[in-house]
Amino acid sequence: MSTRLATGGRLTDRGTQIEFSFNGKRLKGHPGDTLASALLANDQMLVGRSFKYHRPRGIVASGPEEPNALVGLGTGARFEPNQRTTTTELFDGLTATSQNHWPSLEFDVGVVNNYVWRFLTAGFYYKMFIHPRPFWKHIYEPFIRQTAGLGKAPETEARDADTYEHFHVHVDVLVVGGGVAGLQAAKAAAEQGTSVMVIEQTAHWGGRAPVDGGTIDGQSPENWVNETVQSLANQENVTLRSRTMAAGVFDHGYVVAYERVADHAPGSEGPRHRLWRIRARQIVTATGAIERPLSFAGNDIPGVMLASAVRDYVVNWGVSVGDRTVVVTNNDDAYRTAITMKNAGLTVPAILDARPAGGGALMAEARALGIRVETGRGIAKVKGGKRVTGVVMCDQAGEGAMLEEIACDAVAMSGGWSPVVHLWSHCGGKLIWDDAQAFFRPDPDRAPTGQDGAPMVVTAGSASGAMNLKTVLQDSDMAGKTALKRVGGRPADSAAPLVDTQDEAALEPVWLMPQGARYALRGKAWLDYQNDVKVSDVQLAACEGYESVEHTKRYTTLGMASDQGKLSNINGLAVLSDALGEPIPQVGTTTFRPPYTPISLGAIAGEARGKVFQPIRRTPMHAWHEAQGAKWEPVGHWRRPYCYPKAGETAEAAVHREVRAVRNSVGMLDASTLGKIIVKGPDAGRFLDMLYTNMMSTLKPGKCRYGLMCTENGFLTDDGVVARIDEDTFLCHTTTGGADRIHAHMEDWLQCEWWYWQVYTANVTEQYAQIAVVGPKARKVLEKLGGMDVSKETLPFMEWKDGTLGGFPVRIYRISFSGELSYEIAVPANMGQALWDKLFEAGREFDVTPYGTEGLHVLRAEKGFIMIGDETDGTVIPQDLGLNWAISKKKEDFLGKRAQERSHMADPNRWKLVGLETLDGSVLPDGSYAVAEGVNANGQRNTQGRVTSTYYSPTLNRGIAMGLVHRGPDRMGEVIEFNTVEGATIKAKIVSPVFYDPEGEKQNV
């Protein structure tokens, strides 16, 4: 039975009691508890079921490496699956539920898998479920998804109740880890006013030194930590941040850290998590080490724990995992657990030390306390189901024959320690295998490097492979000084703190216990608890030819999922290396990738949710459109009115009404989103001649010209009307979506290619509200406002004028995208709404109708005007669209010219633009293909063209379309067939794309 001890628990406030629930059971804990320690204090040894075999699982660790004890935390809008109980701080009212079982944690039918384990070996799913093929999608996958997996997703309709944010800082030195190593490194680096930030993933400073003992500068580690934290906090150049975990190290000293601001106090004001985006000139990783389990049969039964965790629970939280704890180890450190238990008044029936010669001073101390120490021994298997009842002792050198059964409630195991090298490795730091200590540690000669090729990360303490308090402090002092030197500081001439600690005897690697364990034992010796991977699975993978550790990982799932093998990786690859007969360093490790432990998606999204999920660009008249009930269409980040349906009117009817209004009287369009780029300088004309396919330098001031822009590969990329403002200045209109892109395109060519040309550009798109007044009555509306002569004589088609219209400073362009008499009026944006109101008021007597983008599309399609993005798709050249009239033959060069002369571009067999008229007057489906005889190599029907724009024309009362058709313009009058989703085809005649007013008389009045 695990229970709360009468005394102890340096992190808990024993005077205060708080309540929480686990699977609906009300339990009690103390402030300072983790959920794990509180569960153990309530004898909740069983906390979940395993992934594959649904075996009962308990808490193994006391930190972020915990593989088993994951729960669903919270409810409703605050529910989150897969939360680690060992890193969850207990708070009053916490609600947790266990995962991966049905119908209940105590009784789980999935455990049947446990009895057929011989068949559920590595690769089982791959081998079993591949035939027959269709079964995977319809039968196997749905079933497996239901039974496998860890936590369940939040409810579909639940919305996260919390907020999140990012925070950017720049520091000279970032120290990751607030244990004694991190604190000492910070102390050494913080001399001389260097800015230093220290982050610690838990709520407490000092790491595990206060648990492990020894003295630093004559003080207990706890006192030394308190003093050091105090003195660092007093330094203005030092920032200390607890509950903040470095999730990843990236190029250029960029570190992402995850602060759990309010996980321990849900519902409080402010963000729940904060993602720190840190630029550090130097990074010190003082990330400590993680203890390794030992691989023996039944090492996953609740009550088998890491030795360090067992003593953490006693010292930090005053919780014992059991009255009788057997310690099994291959190193001296685990003796500390036995000594701690004994000193807490508990029983240690035996220490089973796999080393024939046993340990050093710590072994002597344990023996002096009267603890039975058995050397050269191991565990053949653990007895028990949902909790440990005993262990079978055997010779480590043998195959697992029982020497003695020892009754106990808990097993504290230690297979040695592995430095936490994740952050070092994220950005390219290399590792070396340390044979003496049996772990991978960072190779200081192959550090991750910054933009200058110099190292940007240095490790400190256990993270470097320094495994006792004395070397930890020496190493971290040096690390701090190294970081300081690298940022240009001069380290103080001080020595590392004096440390008193016990010397330890060497460890002996134990990758399997006993070393000759039979198959039945190996098949119950877990490597990876989270993914249910056993020693036998890795051995099988090796037999089946998996040599690469990366492949073995994917095949067996060793080291996958939310813990990413923090406990299992080294043990697994040692087993693999043994099976392959290759040394461990040759087998290597899998890749360490961020995040170090999972971070919330909310933290990654930061503030970007709800109304600031994405910027929406609004024109100066946006609010007006909204008030009119406009149906919106997203165009880039802009919202443009698609149409303005009246009460009870469908969008389709609204579009028809709007189009007819423009053709018959007058309409108004918010054209503010069209790009407007000023191009000025002595070389502006020459520059535009290169950018546009037609000649712009010959344009006279006061006049407008439609132009096409191509990429250097010849493809049409944008179009618009260019107005020449004066000798040196042009204003180029672009498409709505093209404004920023074309501005960048211009600057690219100016800065990289023609840098010696005297041209300046500026994107003035948003300086102006632009209002199109369109239709036969347009002139009358403008005349009512007065102030400018807008007659055909003074302001003819394709010209512009500055002036004052109705008191507004405006520039009016006589340009038309509808084929009607049209004025586009540009006014400073801050006056846009006022001018719009005035024009609307003036237009009332003509029943002026605001129209949206769909009306605009229909109007332009009736005229055969192309639309970038409809008639073009990045593979279309102007010649395909019959725009040869806009391609200069006189110019020596322009962007795209050479490309358009290449054989495939000049091929007469290209699909070219034509109009399409259905014989029955119906509207062709969008994206429909013109079918041709026969089928292609894939058995698909051959095609000879496709629809690019298709609408119902309210003007002509029939469907109209444009499309690209094989040799289209040569086939006028021919009837071809277009496919439909339903399968039938629709007959359409090839006609001119200009359906309305082919002579262009109406726009030129």
Place this chain on the structure above:
Amino acid sequence: MSEAVSALNGARYEGIAQIADAGPVGMITLRGTFEDEAFGDTLSIVAGLALPGERRLSANGDRSLLWMSPDELLLICSYYEAPRLTEQLAEALADTHALVLNVSDARAMFTLTGVLSREVLAKLSPTDVAPDAFAEGDVRRTHLGQVAAGFWMEADGTIRIVCFRSVAQYMFDLLCTVAVPGSEVGYF
């Protein structure tokens, strides 16, 4: 002339810092050759402003001149004097290769005040806004959240933020979102 209305028409918010729409503000984009003495002299004579250093501003009364790039400046003045000043500058620079444009309406400006202003910026911008890296007279062109923005600190510590007019609402919402009470970081 008709009344000009800024995109957000004076919106305000008070959280861990104070955020306010600055109303219509005059802004003139200038591009030219800084090394050309005549360019600097013209600015000094016509606008009364000295060329600012890199990522700095120079101020004179209500006007200030902000460094934007090695060949671009932003002149801040009153909204109503901007058209006239644009003309005067364009005229004075007519003989040199230069660009002068009134962009007052293309932008939205916000003021950010209060001791935690730096925290609000640091939540949204990757630039270093620590006191030793960003102080009075410093100008930064960067992004806030997902949109381009510029900001600078005036002599009294007020931070001014400009962005494009179309994203004014987003910018205001963004600043308010990260300035909600209880979100103090306690870093600077």
